[in-house]
Amino acid sequence: MRSVWGQIEMDTFRIQLKNHSDTEELGRFLGKTAGPGDIICLDGDLGAGKTTLSQAIARGLEVPENSYVTSPSFAILHEHEGRIPLYHMDFYRLQGIDEVLDLGLEEYFDLSGLTVIEWSKRAIEILPDERLSLEILRNDDESRTIIIQATDLFCKKASAIFKKFHVHHNQGTFALTQE
Numbered sequence: 001m002r003s004v005w006g007q008i009e010m011d012t013f014r015i016q017l018k019n020h021s022d023t024e025e026l027g028r029f030l031g032k033t034a035g036p037g038d039i040i041c042l043d044g045d046l047g048a049g050k051t052t053l054s055q056a057i058a059r060g061l062e063v064p065e066n067s068y069v070t071s072p073s074f075a076i077l078h079e080h081e082g083r084i085p086l087y088h089m090d091f092y093r094l095q096g097i098d099e100v101l102d103l104g105l106e107e108y109f110d111l112s113g114l115t116v117i118e119w120s121k122r123a124i125e126i127l128p129d130e131r132l133s134l135e136i137l138r139n140d141d142e143s144r145t146i147i148i149q150a151t152d153l154f155c156k157k158a159s160a161i162f163k164k165f166h167v168h169h170n171q172g173t174f175a176l177t178q179e
């Protein structure tokens with residue numbers, strides 16, 4: 001399914017994660033392949049796995065194990081040193097868009113780190129168009145369904161992991177072209 005977010009065309013995919021270790025693998029992959037200025041938005045109910053995925057992204061980004069990546073709910077932003085800096089944000093307790101602007105959080109989007117935002121939809125108006133969005137849906141067990149919205153650029157980068165997790169594009173299995 002294709003949708004247009006701002007000026008940028010986004011593709012929508014669905015991934016099934018069987019268990020915690022699949023989440024770990026996806027997160028590490030995202031961290032390993034992230035580049036300066038990338039933005040990953042994580043949404044989904046409490047307990048869906050946003051922080052768990054953020055921790056795996058941090059490991060993939062080579063944030064040291066002793067740099068504890070936890071939910072930054074109270075601080076809104078936690079910064080960690082990795083291969084490139086990680087700006088881990090959580091908009092759960094956000095009062096409104098003004099708070100993001102007052103805190104200057106937007107400026108982080110242009111820096112040379114990776115920004116990961118939990119509850120990003122609470123400030124959807126200020127998010128840059130060029131971003132990767134993951135919505136985590138919790139099932140009854142350890143499995144998770146992830147709805148991914150990404151630009152063509154990211155889809156290319158992610159083809160390996162997409163294959164591994166049998167990405168569903170629209171109704172059928174999405175066949176990605178070999179690079």
Ligand SMILES: Nc1ncnc2c1ncn2[C@@H]1O[C@H](COP(=O)(O)OP(=O)(O)O)[C@@H](O)[C@H]1O
Pocket residue numbers: 017018019020021023044045046047048049050051052053071118141142143144
């Ligand atoms: N496949 C999975 N992916 C992520 N978390 C999982 C998975 N299976 C079980 N869990 C558990 O679900 C909880 C998710 O919590 P957390 O990551 O803090 O969620 P959120 O940040 O979305 O509120 C953790 O206790 C985690 O161990």
Ligand SMILES: [Mg+2]
Pocket residue numbers: 050051071118
């Ligand atoms: Mg959390």
